[in-house]
Amino acid sequence: SQQGEEDPQALSIQEGENATMNCSYKTSINNLQWYRQNSGRGLVHLILIRSNEREKHSGRLRVTLDTSKKSSSLLITASRAADTASYFCATVPYAGGTSYGKLTFGQGTILTVHP
Amino acid sequence: GAGVSQSPRYKVAKRGQDVALRCDPISGHVSLFWYQQALGQGPEFLTYFQNEAQLDKSGLPSDRFFAERPEGSVSTLKIQRTQQEDSAVYLCASTIYGTNSLSGKLFFGSGTQLSVL
Numbered sequence: 001s002q003q004g005e006e007d008p009q010a011l012s013i014q015e016g017e018n019a020t021m022n023c024s025y026k027t028s029i030n031n032l033q034w035y036r037q038n039s040g041r042g043l044v045h046l047i048l049i050r051s052n053e054r055e056k057h058s059g060r061l062r063v064t065l066d067t068s069k070k071s072s073s074l075l076i077t078a079s080r081a082a083d084t085a086s087y088f089c090a091t092v093p094y095a096g097g098t099s100y101g102k103l104t105f106g107q108g109t110i111l112t113v114h115p
Numbered sequence: 116g117a118g119v120s121q122s123p124r125y126k127v128a129k130r131g132q133d134v135a136l137r138c139d140p141i142s143g144h145v146s147l148f149w150y151q152q153a154l155g156q157g158p159e160f161l162t163y164f165q166n167e168a169q170l171d172k173s174g175l176p177s178d179r180f181f182a183e184r185p186e187g188s189v190s191t192l193k194i195q196r197t198q199q200e201d202s203a204v205y206l207c208a209s210t211i212y213g214t215n216s217l218s219g220k221l222f223f224g225s226g227t228q229l230s231v232l
Contacts, residue, residue, distance in 0.1 A: 105157035
């Protein structure tokens with residue numbers, strides 16, 4: 001079963017604009033990760049934020065995490081046509097001292113960046 | 116190899132046929148996962164190996180699905196008597212981390228697209 005719900009399901013923007021995608025989840029987590037998937041390809045890890053972190057940056061990516069609302073957002077600044085892809089959030093559940101990193105994915109946001 | 120390798124890239128099977136999907140993880144990676152991704156959906160967990168031990172198979176949809184990793188490296192996902200609802204992309208992922216370690220990112224292969232006619 002899917003852990004998260006992502007919003008919006010699809011997003012279409014012009015190059016240079018910012019893109020924001022949201023993810024909500026249901027259970028307590030160890031960490032939350034964002035992945036990107038180009039059409040017909042596997043998933044590529046973008047960024048990981050732990051449950052005790054509130055914000056993280058990596059290049060043009062900014063991720064926030066609000067554990068009280070069980071939600072996260074991914075912001076891509078100054079988007080490029082090459083950013084066109086599907087973006088998925090994935091959570092690793094909190095399991096006390098034992099975790100093997102099993103990911104539960106959301107349904108994804110399809111981002112289209114027009115040149 | 117440099118990344119996770121899956122073969123075949125595409126597989127077409129007639130309903131009722133058995134199929135075997137192969138995954139070569141990154142060398143030295145302890146953990147190996149199989150995921151199933153239906154069209155337009157996020158990946159769904161199937162099973163997990165730590166070395167050769169299958170520690171979690173809770174996501175396997177039926178007893179027609181079987182996975183193994185006998186020497187703790189290459190893994191095979193076998194589907195017996197395929198059905199149309201088995202049509203999906205099957206993704207393999209690996210990580211150097213094992214149990215009781217800090218959970219980190221997974222490295223995914225490009226997947227095997229299975230079409231059952």
